[in-house]
Amino acid sequence: MNNFDFHNPTRILFGKGRIDDLDGQVPADAKVLILFGGGSAERTGVLANVRKALGDREVVEFSGIEPNPRYETAIKAVDVIAENGVTFILAVGGGSVIDAAKFIAAAAKYDGDAWDIFTSFGGVIKDALPFGTVLTLPATGSEMNTGSVITHLGKAAKLPFRSPHCAPVFSILDPELTYTLPDRQIANGVADAFVHVIEQYLTYPVGAPVQDGFSETLLRTLIDLGPKALETPKDYDIRASLMWTATLALNGLISAGVPQDWASHMIGHEITAFNDTDHARTLAVVLPSLMQDQREAKREKLLQYAANVWDIREGDDDARIDAAIKATVDFFHAMGIDTKLSDYNVGADDIDTIINALTDHGMTELGEHGKITPTVARRILEAAL
Amino acid sequence: MNNFDFHNPTRILFGKGRIDDLDGQVPADAKVLILFGGGSAERTGVLANVRKALGDREVVEFSGIEPNPRYETAIKAVDVIAENGVTFILAVGGGSVIDAAKFIAAAAKYDGDAWDIFTSFGGVIKDALPFGTVLTLPATGSEMNTGSVITHLGKAAKLPFRSPHCAPVFSILDPELTYTLPDRQIANGVADAFVHVIEQYLTYPVGAPVQDGFSETLLRTLIDLGPKALETPKDYDIRASLMWTATLALNGLISAGVPQDWASHMIGHEITAFNDTDHARTLAVVLPSLMQDQREAKREKLLQYAANVWDIREGDDDARIDAAIKATVDFFHAMGIDTKLSDYNVGADDIDTIINALTDHGMTELGEHGKITPTVARRILEAAL
Known part of the structure; x- marks a missing residue:
């Protein structure tokens, strides 16, 4: 067997009705960016449950993260974070939304050109906004790891990065949220x-x-x-x-x-x-x-x-x-x-x-x-x- | 499947020669209590390697933790911690030493009668000294969980407790350390x-x-x-x-x-x-x-x-x-x-x-x-x- 390090600090909250636990997981004084993809999170009622669980925390929403999440879209969320003083990101979706959240969390704390994150495979990341996830699509494992893959359409590139600063603080895994998936x-x-x-x-x-x-x-x-x-x-x-x-x-x-x-x-x-x-x-x-x-x-x-x-x-x-x-x-x-x-x-x-x-x-x-x-x-x- | 929470923040450093990594894991300004059992840790050279890896950090040593670790012994280490201003515990041994470290780490930060830790099954624990482990005996799993079992000879009781505050910060698992075990x-x-x-x-x-x-x-x-x-x-x-x-x-x-x-x-x-x-x-x-x-x-x-x-x-x-x-x-x-x-x-x-x-x-x-x-x-x- 080879030598290895194993460290995975993400808290998993698994099972029916776990969105209710958001209130105990997101800091009470957080200003939250809810990040999601298309209309399904709204249609299925997941977003309504998330908003309810967050109570009277101040919330900003950013939608439109694509199935293969695009740099050009995610970088706009970084501006929204700066403009609104967001302190916590909540990704609601599948691996694409969570991958985007990792990039956004790191880019929000990075001073240089955010593209450096990819050319260094994440090496330039020294800090990131804390973020949690509500998983709606089991697939990528992004909800409990530090990796991300983003597509840059302009450069026709799909590139990975990883950073120990990009572990979700928590991930909510409710299998019932997957019932309506195509x-x-x-x-x-x-x-x-x-x-x-x-x-x-x-x-x-x-x-x-x-x-x-x-x-x-x-x-x-x-x-x-x-x-x-x-x-x-x-x-x-x-x-x-x-x-x-x-x-x-x-x-x-x-x-x-x-x-x-x-x-x-x-x-x-x-x-x-x-x-x-x-x-x-x-x-x-x-x-x-x-x-x-x-x-x-x-x-x-x-x-x-x-x-x-x-x-x-x-x-x-x-x-x-x-x-x-x-x-x-x-x-x-x-x-x-x-x-x-x-x-x-x-x-x-x-x-x-x-x-x-x-x-x-x-x-x-x-x-x-x-x-x-x-x-x-x-x-x-x-x-x- | 039942609902569950899973959260295990302990960092595992697994493999040959990993004691050398102690220097990067124990805070540079820590005052360290090295906790161990009998003479085998000294005899096998493990303690010498640990001392060397800790460099010029200030170190106090406490030995004599028994195979079924005793309350009466562990409580003495709590006094040693107070007397010496210890800020980090390093348990070198098997499950007994690690179980004792968990109790000692919690008792060092607990104001009341330390026996409350057992009668509450750990519920009274609100804080603990940080601690890491160097595992020498694979058995109990204590190196990557929050549970502990301590024997109180006076009460003829062997009782468990657990607390989220009692997770090792890191555990070093070097299989070669087990070669000399009986x-x-x-x-x-x-x-x-x-x-x-x-x-x-x-x-x-x-x-x-x-x-x-x-x-x-x-x-x-x-x-x-x-x-x-x-x-x-x-x-x-x-x-x-x-x-x-x-x-x-x-x-x-x-x-x-x-x-x-x-x-x-x-x-x-x-x-x-x-x-x-x-x-x-x-x-x-x-x-x-x-x-x-x-x-x-x-x-x-x-x-x-x-x-x-x-x-x-x-x-x-x-x-x-x-x-x-x-x-x-x-x-x-x-x-x-x-x-x-x-x-x-x-x-x-x-x-x-x-x-x-x-x-x-x-x-x-x-x-x-x-x-x-x-x-x-x-x-x-x-x-x-």
């Missing part, structure tokens, strides 16, 4: 969480059975409950387990002490930057092709994945790996997610653009061995056409 | 962690596959690696996984959203208070007898335990439960731990004393259903003679 968003969330786990699990063995067992538990839960969540949207226990799974998939727990990959994410980000394809769907395209391409480097873990996640125990090594990759693709299809670039209007001629962007963003040595070069990434994309 | 302590640690998981797992189903899967992973890891740790004491990966397992067994993660039992612990504490039997060994006596006694109330989970932890899939329901209980006993025996009261000089005549103490301490409705009354506890002990 199937497409549930499916995306399940696929996103699934690939988060894979990025931290499907590398090479380092004698870490606890981390492996936890990852396999999360994967099996997603495989079992993902399709059921689409069939029976108001089954509380299913929604609850999916929500907790998505959080645990990216809160630092399963990555502690083990190698990590993240090549599927970095390549996928460039597809989204190229034509705004849903993040999760880019992962469902890249991952199976990457598994196939990297089957030698990942051989031991692919065999373990076949056995412990899919219960594939018949046939020789290569047959079991083939079956596990096929099962992965079938799972995405069962969630209603296509797995080829052509399904998302990306053709062979577009691969140059995507690979050039990857290179421009410094993503030239990806994967747990740093061996996914632009040449390998091109091969992976070409096999996914 | 077999007895490794065995006790494995058994203790095993029963910690069982207390949070073996209750009744609430639709929580993630928590169940995590618990089963921890149990399987202990079963697989526990005996190996005795055979090959310097296998780093084995010691590392055991150490991380023991921490995760009681850091709030696997209990989030599920029922908990803890009857084996509460009954076991009274056996230790009676004749100082090792904590873990009292658990190995009580648990199998409690499983047998509560087989109807725990039926569904016992069957799940048989299948997912022990891979017992043959025979009818009762046969599989019998096999799982037998496997549990065999596991304790494989760790060199006896499982009968008579092995620890407790006879039929002593049960009255133990049951009376349980009643005196208010432990009259134990277990996940509150149905382990003193009458049931007596039956469990009598079957364990």
